[in-house]
Amino acid sequence: MKDAAHLIRLAAVFAAGFIAFLLIRQALVPAGFGKYGHFRAGALDDIRARKVSFAGREQCAICHDDRVKELHAGKHAGVGCEACHEAQAKHAQLDDPSTGKPVLPDTKVLCARCHEKNNAKPRGFPQVATAEHSGGEPCKSCHNPHSPKL
Amino acid sequence: MNELVQSVQGFMYPDEVELQWSVLIVLYPFITGLVAGAFILASLERVFNVEEVKPTYRLALLTALAFLIVAPMPLQLHLGHPERSFEMFLTPHKTSAMAMFGFVYMWYLMVVLVVEIWLEFRRDIVMAARTTRGLLGFVYRLMTLGSMNISERALAIDDKTGWIITIIGIPSAFLLHGYVGFIFGSIKANPWWSTPLMPVVFLFSAMVSGIALVMLMYMATTWLRKRTIDMRCLDTIARYMFYTFVIDFSLEMLDLIHRIYQSDESFQSLDFMVHTRLWMSHVVLQIVIGTVVPLLMLAATQVLPLRDAVRRAIYASSGGLTLIGIFAMRWNVVIGGQLFSKSFLGYTTYKMALTTREGLLTSIVLMILPFFILWALVKLLPPWWETSGTKTAGGAHGSAV
Structure with a gap:
């Protein structure tokens, strides 16, 4: 056993390294990680808090029904409004959308x-x-x- | 974007125009291959008792360590934010092959290489710790972990433990490089990569390149130290390199013949690519200069009675050509797999930058860096017993030159 003492020391170094790793892991892994999957649960709230950029075709149709009907009847029926007119959530959310007309x-x-x-x-x-x-x-x-x- | 589009021929989907995996991703499998190959050569002597290759045993271990330290650097440079790589250890993602590789790498570095080298050199470390003063002496004393016991019994335990570690190390080396092939072979959307043969081809080519590197390193270090090359050792290494190379080449040709005979929907496009954009790197560099020529040269040494000097020249040149050929193989896999469109109707171009983070200069530095690390390791732990001041062939296990 005395002649294998250096191997025990080596094992102790590895064990110390492993314990240090576990402590670092405990300190660095964010709270809520893994609650819903392989991500930080709080990320969902962060994403939800971000502003929406795209309004969606239904929003456009509220005011531009004639254009949407025309689009549906033609070859471009599958092309979304904002694919050509860029993201327009800002425009759709205005109290008076005519004050911020898209280019x-x-x-x-x-x-x-x-x-x-x-x-x-x-x-x-x-x-x-x-x-x-x-x-x-x-x-x-x-x-x-x-x-x-x- | 306009400049990029000019490099496109035919039709490509927008995300295919610019190559995402650069020359650094070519270096990564090349360097890990050298590590795996060097370790497998070392294990020949340790586990399979091939006495002839003994002089290269310690050098092969140190070479593997030097290259393994550099292996993740191309990935870190390619991805940016190296500090984030630690996160894959903190929150392991069990279904991601790339994420699990972090553990394979750490296992291989710490448990296999570092422990095996420590056990192999422990006798020398203890002796150096007793005689060396100053900072270097402190480093040696630190490396002894406070145990100065180098009794016969203790060294015999080291020897036995080292043997067990090598036994564990062989499948680990296979895993290390088989994984790299798996990463490419498992991408079903890319017909240039997607083949179950890929991990096996990568593994054998890794062994070939690692053996070639250690052979060249042995010749170079012996020459630099003004010693005589042990021809029995060199002949044996070259013979193993030849056998492994034959298997590697057969597997690659099997893959090629399979593709030609199968001629699936991707074949015409890939065939066009091999005859145009990849002609130089694939046919000329990889197959002719990097495989057929060194194979013929090595075959000549097996059948013809050649003088020592001629054999040495052949080994040196075939080793060099082999490394070029294996590098070309990595290039053709990584870069080639991104040059064609998945529509099979178009091709793009890879233009390597010179001074950018993923450019030529970075690659050159990354390729030279392992040699500096190896130089430092050799200074710290001389693999030849004359300079380590021990009479018996270095360590309990030994490495007579």
Whole structure:
């Protein structure tokens, strides 16, 4: 046993390290961790306290029902309002939304994001070489973005 | 973004345009592979009693430790916020392979390598603690843990314990590098990675690279110390490297043939990539220069009666080429797997930066750093008995040069 004393010392060093780790763990792991899953329970309240950015289509439809109906009838039925008009929760929450009107998107840039011609896109997907197709004119000069089919 | 889009050919989904895993993620499996390989070479002598490789035993252990200390650094630099990495120990996530790796790493570093090295060098540490003064003497005394007992019985206990640790260490080394392959092989969305062969291929390539590194280190240190190379040792190491390399190459070719014969929906895209963007790194560097050439050179030493000097030159050059080939293999897996689109209709480009956090200079520093650490370790714990001042071959277990 005397000749194995150094191994006991080594084991003691490891045990001390392990105990130190447990103490550090106790001090550093935030309260509520693991209550609902592998995260800090308090994070839910923190997230809930953050401001909402997107209003959602239902909110838009309260005032812009005509536009939403037009959108639903056309090819862009699946595209959310805020996909083109940016997050508008701030605008929707105003007492008088007309005092903070959102800026209209530049259709020259916006439409090309999806419809610029690329040979690798599926054949049936509407796409144009915008430089040749419109010669720099904004798309909305001819197309209604809410119902683009001419 | 415009600059990035210019590097795209065909169609890519937006999140595929920019590569997320840089050259640092290439370094990480390369370095862990060297660790696992070096340790497995050391265990050859310890567990399987291959007496010939004895002169490299201690050097292999110190090399493994030096590289293991550097292994997580590329990950830390890639992720940023290194202080957060400690959290995976505080709140372990049992279903995440990446998170559990922290424990594999810690187990391997502390329980396997540090303990085995301590047991192996304890006799030398105690003797140095008795004779060295000053700060270094204090470090040695600290390393003895206050026990100066180096009686025959105590050393025999060390030897037995070290043997048990090595037995535990072999599956641990397999786990360490098998895991790295698992991380890639288990990604089902990526056909370039997703194969159950990946952990096995990574493991064998790790063994090849680790053996090559220790062989080169042994040759270099012997040359620097102006000693004669033990050709019996070198021949044995080269023979093991050759055998392991044959298995590794066979597995990689099996994977390749399987892919070609299966020709699933990804094949055309991957085939195009290998013939264009990966031609240089995959076919030329990895397969031809880094595998076929060193294999043929090593095969020549097995069948032809060559002079010692010629064999040494062949071992040195084939070792160097092997390391280049294995590095290219890591590059092709990590970078190659991100160059093509999952739509199989487009390809992107990886342009390595020079001075950024994940750039070329950082990679070079990370590759040189283990050699500095090894130099410091060798100064502290000389692996050759002449300089450690002991008459018998260093420690209870021994490492005669």
